[in-house]
Amino acid sequence: MDTRTGLPVVGMVGGGQLARMTHQAAIALGQSLRVLAASPDDGAALVAADVQYGDHSDLAALRTFAKGCDVVTFDHEHVPTEAVRELVSSGVSVYPGPDALVFAQDKRAMRQRLSALGAPVPRWRPISSAEDLRAFGDEVGWPVVAKAVRGGYDGRGVWMLAQGDPLPSGVELIAEERVALRRELAVQVARSPFGQVAAYPVVETVQREGICVEVLAPAPDLPSTLAVAAQQLAIDIATALDVVGMLAVELFEVDGGLVVNELAMRPHNSGHWTIEGARTSQFEQHLRAVLDYPMGETALTAPAVAMANVLGGPPGGIALDERLHHLFAADPGAKVHLYGKQLRPGRKVGHVTVLGDDMEAVRARAARAARWLQEGR
Known part of the structure; x- marks a missing residue:
């Protein structure tokens, strides 16, 4: 408990953009977010007040970090499962716990468990x-x-x-x-220790060279029966695996239904649109879940939401600050989130979200804004 505020201290292992955006959500809730970062240059370390530095695979560093935290959670899945078990055995509240987290860390274990549950898998x-x-x-x-x-x-x-x-x-x-897929979808659910769940609308994710470049919410032209089935599938998986926090279920839409591709037990790139596009962002929802607060509303704030990732472009061109000037002049409704990362070709350095009434229009605006920030044109 933070004695200055009387509110809990949440520790997040990892100092990347997910921790950075979780920190922003924590501010509104009055929470104190402590971050375990690898470097002062990490995105969350640039903005958070309570930052410790250490290796996420070092048990001693994790123990030191967890002291004084009411709960510990993650912005990535790379903490060794054995270290998470040691934290739990020493009395630290860790969400998601090791028995759930292993299924986001180990693809063989995930496939075995999902197969045993009867979930659709390749x-x-x-x-x-x-x-x-x-x-x-x-x-x-x-x-x-x-x-x-x-x-x-x-x-x-x-x-x-x-x-x-x-x-x-x-x-x-x-x-x-190799699955004959129509497109890729994702659905996010949050689950609390009490067992309350909240599901977000199903989205379409667009991949290029293995990297997500666009997210469209809700997934265009998705039959309502399939959307409900995807949400129920995600809820069933979260419940069966005893997930606490956000769970992202990446899906393939195929002839006749859905196939589970991957799981992530943390805020996820497919949910960045929720900051402006949903009543409760995935980052606030993750905090609510790990603190066992009641879940927030997940409804869309506009009929169509498009998010485009900003990737690092070729060196040279006008400075990023000048690109922002031009972008905001051209499209004042575009919402930009930059992660404080050094620009490097192909690296995710931010995202842009656009809301509106027509999916094709907001998708075009988001893609244009991301391209301008990437290339300066």
């Missing part, structure tokens, strides 16, 4: 040799998708393998069939 198999891969590919058809069991994100740790391709070396793998 056909998959653990792979340890070229013979394993060949047998699986011959069974489900080529090419197949190979994934690192741990550590992959934003297209990293994922390989599309044709017949005869060598296995990636030095990493544990699973292989999945």
Whole structure:
């Protein structure tokens, strides 16, 4: 408890943009957010008042960080499961807990658990040799998708393998069939220790080279029956895995239904639109959930919401500050969020959200704004 405010202290392991935006939500709630960052240059470390520095895999650093926190949560899934268990065993309230978090950390464990629950998943198999891969590919058809069991994100740790391709070396793998998808969707739910759940509208996510570049809320032309089924699926998964906090379920829409692709147990890129586009942002909702507060409303604030990620562009051109001047003059309704990151080609450095009545119009405005911030034109 923060004695200055009489309100809880939430510790967030990781100092990236998710912690930065959670800090913004904490301010409105009067909460004190403590951040464990790796560097003073981390996005959250640039803005938060209570920052400690340390390695998220160092148990001693985690123990020191957790002292005085009412609850500890995460802005990424890379904290070793064993370290999370040690924190819990020493009396620290950690959400999501290790028995849930492992299913966002370990793709093999996730596939095994979801399969046992009867959730729709691609056909998959653990792979340890070229013979394993060949047998699986011959069974489900080529090419197949190979994934690192741990550590992959934003297209990293994922390989599309044709017949005869060598296995990636030095990493544990699973292989999945290549799903004939119509598009990619995502649904987010929040769950509290009490068991209350709140689901957000289903969104469409647009990927390019393994990186999400657009999110459209609600997912255009999605039948209401399928939208409800996606929300119920996410609620069922959150409940079965005992998730506390935000859960993002990445989905493939296929002929005849849905297939679960990935899980994330934290605020997620597919929910950044909620800052302006929903009654309660995913960042406030995550805080409410881990503190066991009642959930906030998740309804849209406009009929159509489009979010576009801002990626680092080629070096040179006009300065970022000048790009903001031009963008705001051209589109004063565009809402910009920059993460305090150094610009590097292809790196997520921010996002833009646009609200309106027509999806195609807001999508075009968001894409134009993101492109201007990336390229200066």
